[in-house]
Each structure stands twice: as structure tokens, then as C-alpha cells.
Amino acid sequence: MAWIYLICAGLFEMGWLLGFKLAATMPKYHYLFIVLAVISMAISGWLLFIAQKVIPIGTAYAVWTGIGAIGTLVTGILFFHDSASIGRLLSATLIVMGIIGLKLAH
Numbered sequence: 001m002a003w004i005y006l007i008c009a010g011l012f013e014m015g016w017l018l019g020f021k022l023a024a025t026m027p028k029y030h031y032l033f034i035v036l037a038v039i040s041m042a043i044s045g046w047l048l049f050i051a052q053k054v055i056p057i058g059t060a061y062a063v064w065t066g067i068g069a070i071g072t073l074v075t076g077i078l079f080f081h082d083s084a085s086i087g088r089l090l091s092a093t094l095i096v097m098g099i100i101g102l103k104l105a106h
Contacts, residue, residue, distance in 0.1 A: 002054035003103075009047035010067025015040030017072045021080065044068075059102045066099040 019037025023030045044064075052060040073092055076082035 002051045005047045006051035006055060006060055006063055007067065009044045009051060010064050011071065012040045012044035012047065013064060013068030014071040014075060016044065017068065018075060021076075025080075059105075062102055063099050066095050070095055 016037040019033045019040060023033035023037065026033065048060060048064050051064075055063075070092055073082070073088070077084045
């Protein structure tokens with residue numbers, strides 16, 4: 001169950017970054033997106049707190065930030081026209097491999 005909490009925490013980690021991006025690109029709804037970002041931040045932190053009670057904190061933190069980083073990278077590519085260069089995608093693959101390695105080593 002702790003791994004499910006950790007994966008959800010990583011997804012909410014993406015939420016606060018997305019909220020900041022939307023706040024910057026949609027000034028009319030600036031405060032709404034900031035509030036959503038803060039709520040997402042709080043949920044993400046709470047779920048990480050629960051997960052790290054069972055999962056070693058170093059592993060939990062690396063997986064949490066990795067999910068947030070990869071998810072945000074993919075979101076940026078798909079919805080904000082960020083670069084999908086081979087270097088970025090190769091680097092993202094290395095992050096995913098590290099996350100898998102941490103899970104397998106646990």
C-alpha cells in the first residue's frame with residue numbers, strides 16, 4: 001500500500017508544477033491555479049509522509065521526485081510544446097531506470 005501512496009504522491013507532485021505553469025500562462029485564473037498548486041503540494045507531501053513510514057526515505061524521495069520530474073516532462077512535451085529532443089528523452093529514460101532500480105533494490 002505504501003507504494004500506491006508514493007505513486008499518488010508523485011502524481012500530485014506533478015499537479016503543483018502544472019498549477020504554477022497554468023498560473024503563469026493564464027493570468028485571468030492566476031489565483032485559482034496557485035490555490036490548486038498549493039493544495040496539490042499539501043496532498044503530495046502528506047502522501048509522501050505516509051509512504052516513507054514503510055519505504056526507506058531515500059528511496060521514497062527519489063521515486064517521488066522522479067515521478068514528478070518525468071510526469072512534468074511528458075506533460076510539458078504533450079501540452080506546452082516543450083522540446084522532445086533525443087537528449088531530453090534519453091535523460092528521462094535514465095531517471096526511469098534509476099527509479100526501477102531503487103524499487104528492485106528495496
